Amino acid sequence: MKILYGFGAAPLVAQEKTQRLRIDARARYKYNPLLCLSENEFKRRYRISKRRFNRLCAELKRLTSLRSSRRVSLELKVLTSLSFFATGSYQRPIGAGHNVCQKKCSDYIREVTDALIDKNIIDKYIQFPTSLEARQTLSQRFYRAYGIPGVIGCIDCTHIKIVVPRKEEEHWFYSRKHCHSLNVQMICDDKCRILNVNPKFGGCNHDSFVWENSEVNDYLQALHRDGERVWLLGDSGYPQRPWLMTPFHDATSGSPEAKYNYYHMQARVLIENTFSRLKNRWRCLLKDRVLHYRPLKCAKIVLACSVLHNFAIDEDLQDIGKLNFYGFLAFIMLLLSKKTLHQKNYKLATGSGGTRTRDLWLSGPLLLPTELPRP
Incomplete structure (x- = not known):
């Protein structure tokens, strides 16, 4: 009887499964x-x-x-x-x-x-400015908003938590934050729109290593070899380069170095806001979440969320998540200070590591390249 019952149960199970699928289909329709x-x-x-x-x-x-x-x-x-x-x-x-x-x-x-x-x-919604006209437009927008010429984006990395990978590759993803993650590099514009995203590196890699091995780094170097003076803004975790401006270390309060750092921070906080807006809208990327997938699929999810972020930005949606503390601080600073840097027209000099470009802040304001029209 048990054998007969076992054989007779199979059609019943299949029938119940078919009926359940029909019920689910009707529920989805309703x-x-x-x-x-x-x-x-x-x-x-x-x-x-x-x-x-x-x-x-x-x-x-x-x-x-x-x-x-x-x-x-x-x-x-x-x-x-x-x-x-x-x-x-x-x-x-x-x-x-x-x-x-x-x-x-x-x-x-x-x-x-x-x-x-x-x-x-990807080509439609995540675009780094590859034409001279696009870079000039972006540089002018940054200058109007923050008083800094030549800037075409802000750069930083953020860690996205993932589950423990396979043993043979685990060490590539264990970060200094004592968790497994992807160290994702992003570049944003003045509207917190993502211009470039690189999720290819594990959490064990430093921000500067990710940057040195990125295609954007090679591209900006080529622009500077051709005489075009544009750059990104990065924090002190990056090396100072003619195409990547970083803050001065240990700047004395009230000094020209501190003034440079003030304007630098005022603009660079955009990338912090971008991370905040991205993660507060697409919460699968938040630090208290963990992506339960293999690293390659996690990287794909980061890319997909970046596309959706820009898709929403294009519609000028009001952010669902609140800005982080640094974003709020930058907003207050912008309200309190509407000054921009005085400008003159002559070419920027660049020395080793781009420090001569940055040092122009110390002898006065940073200067616009002559090829850029005045905003």
Whole structure:
């Protein structure tokens, strides 16, 4: 009887599974967040507006291979993935909230992540200025906002926690913060839009090592060899270079060095704000979350969230997360000081490590390159 019962149970199990799939499909059809949720609730859950969500789905369908399946629409795949990016929760509760099983939730996150880092999408939404006109425009915007000429971006690294990798590669990801992470380098513009992101390095690598081995470093060196004087702003963890300006060490209060550091900090805090806005919107990247994937997939998720960050910035969405303390401090400083540096027109001199460019702050204001039009 037990054997007969075992053989007879198999069709029943298959029938129950089919019935459950039909129930889930009907539930997905009846529950549509675009119709059931208010605009504010939709933004709170998925971090973008309904209009922008429809635009995102259209972009993914037009530029990538992401498509609807027989039982699940493309929109549901994107909603499920956005819910994960926005919360960093486990896949089972995220799937339950969208009437899909854990395995399917994992599949949808993988499909949407791969679509978001498709070359067509990356090239459209994460662009480092590669034309002279784009760099001039960006430099002028930085000067108008912060009084510093020649700047085309701010750079820093941030650690994204991941689970313990395989034993043979674990040492590459163990960071000075005593956890396993990716050390992700980002460059932002004056609007906290990400211009470049490099998630290829493990947490054991120092910020300066990531920079020295980045394509942007090589690109800016080539620009300087061709006589173009533009640079990034970095903190004291980076080496001083003609194309990367860093603060003076141990500047005396009230000295010209301190004045330089003041303007430098006032602008460079943009990258801190960028990290804050990115992680507060896409909370799977927060330090109290851990990405439970292999390093390569974690890097893909960082890239996907960076694309979504710029996608939201382009719409001028009000940040859902609050600015961090440094962002608030920079905002207060901007309100208290509207001064910009006086300027003259002659060419910038560059010496070893770019220190002569930085030293021009000490003999007076930093000077605009003659090839840049006055803002």
